[in-house]
Amino acid sequence: MDGLKRQAAARALEEVRDGMKLGLGTGSTAKHFVDLLGEKVRSGMKVVGVPTSEATRAQAEACGIALTTLDEIDHLDLTIDGADEVDHALNLIKGGGGALLREKIVAAASDRMIVIADDSKWVDALGRFPLPIEVIPFGLAATRAAIAKAFAEAGVAGQMVLRTARDGHVFVTDGGHWIIDAHLGRIGDAPRLAGLLSVIPGVVEHGLFIGLAGTVVLAGAQGIRVVERR
């Protein structure tokens, strides 16, 4: 699986041009991309990156990649990131690594988003992977109730689990928020659910990435498949 992730990352690297401003994703697949980009930079390529997490920032710095922020610049040419699930409309579930908020801000500020993944992430319908929903700790019970109402309106249901870290304590995102993982099974209308979740005050962001990915690079046993959004 790791070899496939690296192959997808290497294919996406072919889209990177000298001088580009890049969004750098988070997760094990994006880690390969940052690693390979670092090799290019060390052999002379000039790019500047905006990392989507503190983990990616640390890795990119160690690789010698020049970094900036979306305070200093307001738009990016290209973001390359992984995903937990990709459907045939190139809608995504992201946030398995907990970086969904920065990932979405960075993707939305980019002219183009390329998703890199092994082909196990390609699904007919989103939802088997638990949907991460980043919430403000204040008023958690009220926010959970509002989320449950949104689920009912969107025709989905499932358990909501507050994410914990390996040490058993509640998982805290880079932004200081918590994550609820919603086990929905199958999301029939992801754009509708995304809209309903987005207007809940205690929800900071959710892991449904609708209409953001333009290209998906899928690596599988049969080779690389590049899918463009229609």
Ligand code: 5RP
């Ligand atoms: C992090 C993410 C990741 O892109 C997603 O979890 C995929 O990770 P991996 O490449 O390790 O499978 O959304 O918030």
